[in-house]
Amino acid sequence: MYRLLIVDDEELITDGLYDVFSRLMPEQLDVYKAYSGKEALDWMARTRIDIILTDISMPGLSGLxxxxxxxALWPHCRxxxxxxxxYFDYVYQxxxxxxxxxxxxxxxxxxxxETVKEIIIELKESSLKNQLPELTDQEKHAYQLMAQSDFMRHVIQKSSVNENDLENLTNEFRNLNIPLKTTEHVYxxxxxxxxxxxxxxxxxxxxxxxxxTYWDQQFFGQVKSVCIVDRFGDLVWFIQTIEDKPFTPQHLLDFLEGNLEMIQDDCLQLLDLTIQFTISHGPVDWESVARKYEYLRQLQQLKLDTQYPSIIKEQPHQAETLESINPIPKxxxxTAHLSANxxxxxxxxxxxxxxxVKKESYQQMTKTYYSVALVLxxxxxxxxxxxxxxxxxxxLKIDEHASLKSSFNYLERVAHQLFSLKKADGQDRASKVIERICHYIENHLDEDLSLVRLAEIHYFNPSYLSHFFKQEQGVNVSEYIDRCRIRMARELLSKSDLKVREVSEKVGYHTAHSFTRxxxxxxGMTPKEYRDSLSKLV
Structure with missing residues (x-):
């Protein structure tokens, strides 16, 4: 889903364009509006914007x-x-x-x-689909990438990095052409x-x-990064800033999150591939990289849901107190598969x-039984x-079983029950989440009900929230909000003496003409016509 931001200090134009685009293609385009350049920047700080439609001449911060x-914030924004x-000067600039x-x-x-539709087509054509044929060009780097990956896996598996190791790390980075610095922290x-x-x-x-490859092209010129495949088959990126890109830590995290969301959407649409990202809250020094990686991996295992794309973020002041999930490495x-369903x-x-283990000793089989039983x-x-x-x-009582064979059969049955119960509970939780979102919408019609805001409150990926809501409710979020607003507007017009302007504010329209439209x-009627029609029935 692409995001369009409409910016104009003339409310009639902004509201009119918003109404047109918010109903144009609700499953492809998420639309926002701002009445000033400053308000537009506030939106940019909250979420990724793909297309911005803006007036050039505005008071305060001009369009240019x-x-x-x-x-500077979102270099891929059209x-x-x-x-x-x-005037020529405006056009020329x-x-x-x-x-x-x-x-x-x-x-x-x-x-x-027509212009916005053209841009959406251009954005789609420039996405992952057209980049796939170019992947074979990467083969010439295969051996170097393999060596880099092997070495970086070694880095995250070390329990600690001392001063001598740091010097060796610098030399290895140089020898392997790894574009990272050991003197700088890493995300x-x-x-x-x-x-x-x-x-x-x-x-x-x-x-x-x-x-x-998509990652490299998406972040080219914005950050430095190296990617490896860890021993669990997950991709791990090591990221540092570029000298001429003075990202603040929070802006870098926002920038990463916005682009990761785009990667998720494109991969799901084009490759039927679901990606879950887990992000460190801030940069760490190389001495702490292995510990941070293990912590993020455990955080991922606890919160992973492979059905849908999501971005798991480490909390700013979250204490790293997770105990080891796996008492035995095997x-x-x-554990990972069970946690991720x-x-x-x-x-x-x-x-x-x-x-x-069938060929192992009784003691080894018993040990394996208790290891699996503990995971379950x-x-x-x-x-x-x-x-x-x-x-x-x-x-946890192996002696309760008639034989070792029956004990493992029992574990198999327990695992099947566990997966079934978690699936049923997950569906129930999904319904309850949507109920909470619907309840929030109905009680906050006069507030910001954008996808970004709803996603922030309920900890969703905005694009996924749109898909998930329609899957559960059968209508888009925007359609549901419109239904709630028209229902409340009718009720207020029929059962209160509020002026049309006051009714419009209570249902989230801050200008009476937008509400009337x-x-x-x-x-099929204006608010006044509707109220007059009710009085005729009395």
Whole structure:
């Protein structure tokens, strides 16, 4: 989903364009509006904007000044200047900027709509789909990338890095052409890829390479980064700022999050690939990289949901007190798959493990039983399912089973029950989340109900919230908000003496003319005509 921001100090124009675009393509375009350059910058600080439609001449911060700030924040944002001024100086300055189109207000809504649609097509064509054929160009770097990956995996597996190690690290970075500095702190991002079913190892590798290449092209010239595949198959990025890009820590995090969201959307649409990203809250020194990586990986395992894209962010002052989830290293994969609800992958590893211990000693088989039982027990406890698992009392008592074979069969049954219960509970939680969002909308109609705001409050990816809401409710968020607003407007007009202007404010329209246009579109009458029609019935 792309985001369009409309900026004009003339409310009639802003509201009119907003009404046109908010209903134009609700599943592809998320629309926002601002009445000044300053208000537009506030939106830019909150979320990624893909297209900005703005007047050039505005009091305070002009359109030209605004775009200079916008392109510093979101360099991929496309710009449409809409103005009543056709003076040469304005046109000349506008066409000097990259990815800028220029329209006169006299050209009408149809021309503006056509231009926005053209830009959306251009954005789609420049996305991942057209970049895929170029991936083979990366093969010439294969050996160097392999060496870099092996070394960076070694870095995150070390328990600590001392002063001598740091000197060796500097030398290795130079020898391997790793574009990072050991004298600067580094940000970490972990990407978990949930591939489409029935993909071969080669196909999965190609998809992973596509993601890495897309990342490089998306962030080219903005940050320095190195990507590796860790021992769990996740992608791990090490990120540093570029000297001529003075990102503040918060702006860099916002910039990363906005672009990661775009990568998620494109990969889901073009490759049927779900990606979960986990981001460190701030930069860490190289001595702490291994500990930070392990912490983020555990945070990911606890919160991962492979059904939908999400961005898991480490909280600013969150104490790193998570205990090791896996008491035995071989249980890492089982724990990760169980936590992420990856049923097929879990049982694939489980059956392989059971087969491998059949030839082992009784003591080793017993140890394996208790290791798997502990993984299941922890997950059951975390999800508070103890009373819903059949024969739960046996899970940590191997002597309760007739044989070792029956004990592992029991663990298999428990695992199947656990996955089924978590799936059912997840669907129930999803319904409750949507109920909460609907309740919030109904009680805050006079406030900001943009996708970005709803996503902030309910901890969603804005694009996913739009998809998820329609999946659960059968209508888009904007349609639901309109229904709530028209329902309340009718009620207030019929049961109160409030003026039309006061009713409009209570349902979220801060100008009476915008409310009148909305009301007539929804009912076929103006608010006054509607109120008059009710009085005739009395």
């Amino acid at each position: 000044e605004l775009i200079e700030r916008v392109q 710009v449409i200047f809409l103005t009543g001024y056709d 506008a066409i000097q900027m990259n990815d800028v189109k220029y329209l006169l207000k006299t050209e009408g809504y149809d021309k503006v709509v 970490l991002v972990i990407g978990n890829l949930t591939y489409p079913k029935n993909k071969t190892y080669t196909e999965r590798t190609d998809i992973s390479n596509y993601v890495r 249980m890492d994969l089982l 990856r049923k097929e992958e879990f049982f694939e590893e489980f059956y392989e493990l059971v087969q491998s 027990y922890i997950d059951i406890s975390q999800n508070q399912l103890q009373t819903r698992i059949e024969e739960m009392e046996k899970i 909305f009301f007539k579109k929804m009912t």
